[in-house]
Amino acid sequence: MSSDPWGRVDETGTVYVRTADGEKVVGSWQAGSPEEALAYFERKYEGLVVEIGLLEKRVKTTDLSAKDAQTAIDHLREQVDAHHAVGDLEALRARLDQLVALVEARREERKVQRAKQSDEARGAKEALVAEAEELARSDQWRAAGERLRALVDTWKGLPRLDRKSDDELWHRFSHARSAFSKRRKQHFAQLDAQREEARRTKERLVSEAEALSNSTDWGPTAARYRDLMAEWKAAGRAQREHEDDLWNRFRGAQDVFFAARSSVFAERDAEQAENLKLKEELAEEAEKLVPVTDLKAARAAFRSVNERWEAIGHVPRDARPKVEGRMHAVERALQEAEEAEWRRTNPEARARAEGLTGQLQAAVDKLRSQIEQARAQGNDAKADKLARELEGRQALLDQALKGLHEFGG
Structure with missing residues (x-):
C-alpha cells in the first residue's frame, strides 16, 4: 500500500484522491507498483494544472470570447469533477471559480464597452445623417457629391447598431443621397438644355458674323457686330466641345472684317x-x-479758292469745324462788304427810304398840330390819345432816318 498527502493506493491497486468530501476513487492500477500508480495520476493532475494555467493566461491576455472561455472552463471542470487525477482538486476548482468570475467581469466590461461603442457609433451616424441632409440641399454639385461619397465610406467603417436603429438612420442617409442625386440630375439636364439652346443661338450668330465678314459698309456692319457680341454674351455657354470652335469662328469672322476696315481707315x-x-x-x-x-x-x-477747296476730299472729323470755320469767317466778311456796297449804291432803295421818311415826317407834323388844337379846345383825353400815337410814329421816323443815313443821306 502506498500514499501521499493527496492520494493513496490500496492493496487491490485502487487509487484514491483525498477531497473535502472524503476520498474519491481515481482509478485502478494493475500494471506496476503503487508508487508508479500515484505518479501516473499525479501527472494527470499536473496536466490539469497546466491546462488551467494556459486558460487563465488566454482569458487575461487575449480577446477570447466569454462563451468560448466558459466552454473551456466547463470542460476542465468536468475533468476535475471526474476525480481522475491525484492532487489538490479543490484548489483547481477554486481557480476555475476565479476564472468564471474573471470571465463574467470581462463580459460586463465588454458589454459596457460595446454599449459605449454603440452610443459613439449612433452619434457618429446621426452626425453623418445630419450632414448628408444638409448637403442634399446644396448647389455645390461637385464638392457636395464628393463629400457624400466620403460620408458613405465613413459610414461603412462604423459598427452596426441594433437593426431597427441602424435601418432607420440608413434610410434617412440614403434618402438624402437620393434627393441630392435627383436635384443634381435635374440641374444638369436643365443645364444641358440651356447649353443646347446656347449652341443653336451661337450657330446662328456665327453664320451672320461670317456673312458680314466681307462687308465694306463699315459703320452699320461694325454696329451690327457690336449687337452680335452682346447677343453672344447673353446666350450663355454652349457645350464644352462646341463652345471653343464656335467662338473661334465668330471671332475669326470679326477679325476679317475689322482688319479690312482698319486697312481702309488707315489709307483714308x-x-x-x-x-x-x-x-x-x-x-x-x-x-x-x-x-x-x-x-x-x-x-x-x-471763288477761285472755294473751287479748289471743293475739289479736295474729306478731312479728319475732329479737324473739320476749325478749318471750315476759317473759310466761313472770310465768306461772312465778303457778304458784309457786299451788303454795305449794295446799301450805298442802290438808288431805288434810297428813294424808297426817302419817301418813307417823308411820309412819316408828315404824319408826325400832322399829329403835333392835332395835339395842339385838342389842347386849345380843352380836350385833354383826345390830346393824350394822339400823344401816344405820336410816340409810335416818332419811333418809326427815327428808325427810317437812321436807315437813310446809311445810304449817305
Missing part, C-alpha cells in the same frame, strides 16, 4: 491728313482777302 486717315494740310493752306490764302478793300477782286479770288 493718311489721305484726309493730306487733305487737311491742303485746306489749311487754302484757308490761309482766303484770310489774306480780309479786310476787303476791292470787293470785286476779293470775290473773284475767294
Whole structure:
C-alpha cells in the first residue's frame, strides 16, 4: 500500500484522491507498483494544472470570447469533477471559480464597452445623417457629391447598431443621397438644355458674323457686330466641345472684317491728313482777302479758292469745324462788304427810304398840330390819345432816318 498527502493506493491497486468530501476513487492500477500508480495520476493532475494555467493566461491576455472561455472552463471542470487525477482538486476548482468570475467581469466590461461603442457609433451616424441632409440641399454639385461619397465610406467603417436603429438612420442617409442625386440630375439636364439652346443661338450668330465678314459698309456692319457680341454674351455657354470652335469662328469672322476696315481707315486717315494740310493752306490764302478793300477782286479770288477747296476730299472729323470755320469767317466778311456796297449804291432803295421818311415826317407834323388844337379846345383825353400815337410814329421816323443815313443821306 502506498500514499501521499493527496492520494493513496490500496492493496487491490485502487487509487484514491483525498477531497473535502472524503476520498474519491481515481482509478485502478494493475500494471506496476503503487508508487508508479500515484505518479501516473499525479501527472494527470499536473496536466490539469497546466491546462488551467494556459486558460487563465488566454482569458487575461487575449480577446477570447466569454462563451468560448466558459466552454473551456466547463470542460476542465468536468475533468476535475471526474476525480481522475491525484492532487489538490479543490484548489483547481477554486481557480476555475476565479476564472468564471474573471470571465463574467470581462463580459460586463465588454458589454459596457460595446454599449459605449454603440452610443459613439449612433452619434457618429446621426452626425453623418445630419450632414448628408444638409448637403442634399446644396448647389455645390461637385464638392457636395464628393463629400457624400466620403460620408458613405465613413459610414461603412462604423459598427452596426441594433437593426431597427441602424435601418432607420440608413434610410434617412440614403434618402438624402437620393434627393441630392435627383436635384443634381435635374440641374444638369436643365443645364444641358440651356447649353443646347446656347449652341443653336451661337450657330446662328456665327453664320451672320461670317456673312458680314466681307462687308465694306463699315459703320452699320461694325454696329451690327457690336449687337452680335452682346447677343453672344447673353446666350450663355454652349457645350464644352462646341463652345471653343464656335467662338473661334465668330471671332475669326470679326477679325476679317475689322482688319479690312482698319486697312481702309488707315489709307483714308493718311489721305484726309493730306487733305487737311491742303485746306489749311487754302484757308490761309482766303484770310489774306480780309479786310476787303476791292470787293470785286476779293470775290473773284475767294471763288477761285472755294473751287479748289471743293475739289479736295474729306478731312479728319475732329479737324473739320476749325478749318471750315476759317473759310466761313472770310465768306461772312465778303457778304458784309457786299451788303454795305449794295446799301450805298442802290438808288431805288434810297428813294424808297426817302419817301418813307417823308411820309412819316408828315404824319408826325400832322399829329403835333392835332395835339395842339385838342389842347386849345380843352380836350385833354383826345390830346393824350394822339400823344401816344405820336410816340409810335416818332419811333418809326427815327428808325427810317437812321436807315437813310446809311445810304449817305
